[in-house]
Amino acid sequence: MLMKLVSIELIPQLKDNYSYIIKDNLSNDIIIIDPAESELILEKIKNKKLQLKAILLTHHHNDHTAGVSDILKFFNVPVYSPSKNILGTSFEVSDNDEIKTSFINFKVISTKGHTLDHIVFYNQDNGILFSGDTLFRLGCGRVFEGTFQDMHISLKKLEKIDNETLVFCGHEYTLNNLAFLKSTFPEFSVLDEEEKEIKNQLMETNSSIPFNLGKEKAINPFLSSKAIFYEKFKKTKNLNDYEMFSFIRKLKDNF
Numbered sequence: 001m002l003m004k005l006v007s008i009e010l011i012p013q014l015k016d017n018y019s020y021i022i023k024d025n026l027s028n029d030i031i032i033i034d035p036a037e038s039e040l041i042l043e044k045i046k047n048k049k050l051q052l053k054a055i056l057l058t059h060h061h062n063d064h065t066a067g068v069s070d071i072l073k074f075f076n077v078p079v080y081s082p083s084k085n086i087l088g089t090s091f092e093v094s095d096n097d098e099i100k101t102s103f104i105n106f107k108v109i110s111t112k113g114h115t116l117d118h119i120v121f122y123n124q125d126n127g128i129l130f131s132g133d134t135l136f137r138l139g140c141g142r143v144f145e146g147t148f149q150d151m152h153i154s155l156k157k158l159e160k161i162d163n164e165t166l167v168f169c170g171h172e173y174t175l176n177n178l179a180f181l182k183s184t185f186p187e188f189s190v191l192d193e194e195e196k197e198i199k200n201q202l203m204e205t206n207s208s209i210p211f212n213l214g215k216e217k218a219i220n221p222f223l224s225s226k227a228i229f230y231e232k233f234k235k236t237k238n239l240n241d242y243e244m245f246s247f248i249r250k251l252k253d254n255f
């Protein structure tokens with residue numbers, strides 16, 4: 001996928017994970033996000049003569065980090081992660097830090113909830129956000145280590161990011177998320193239109209990623225409940241924003 005200054009390649013990993021290769025449009029420099037497996041990535045680096053400059057990790061889970069040690073056997077590059085405890089980490093980064101590589105910089109945003117250490121990477125110049133397991137298309141990550149309150153606050157931070165942003169998340173969970181929303185909000189017809197678009201995108205690219213953040217704010221009730229339909233739903237159940245988030249997160253946990 002060609003952005004203004006970089007190209008982004010989705011690398012399917014394991015069952016439904018995504019790792020990403022971000023490549024400079026003017027050179028062969030690349031960085032990698034969340035490698036769960038190393039084989040396919042190493043093969044691409046070799047075949048296309050890519051120059052690996054850094055690895056970025058969103059959180060400590062194995063399905064986002066297990067490929068790191070293998071890659072480091074071949075390339076001595078810095079690994080930016082939220083915790084020194086993650087194998088291979090050379091730089092521990094936290095909220096508001098700036099990661100600078102040879103061709104692209106990222107702002108680090110702390111988004112605890114899914115894990116306590118979770119971070120996401122945002123680049124405003126290209127309008128791209130790597131959201132790991134915090135924000136999914138039509139959903140959000142399960143709350144394993146933090147509290148529902150933590151996750152709600154984290155998603156509110158992402159809601160403030162520019163509408164034009166394209167989001168690249170850690171898993172292909174979209175169809176399951178859509179099925180949940182349709183069963184919970186069966187009268188919200190916007191979801192039917194979204195379903196058509198998602199199915200087209202899946203047919204064309206075999207993936208529902210990336211997705212537009214502005215649109216997501218209007219249809220993903222985990223990210224924002226400001227859409228008129230959700231506002232009405234909240235009113236009938238007498239819920240505030242946080243209670244709405246908890247209500248649907250609990251429903252989704254049992255879906």
Ligand SMILES: [Zn+2]
Binds near residue numbers: 114
């Ligand atoms: Zn995870």
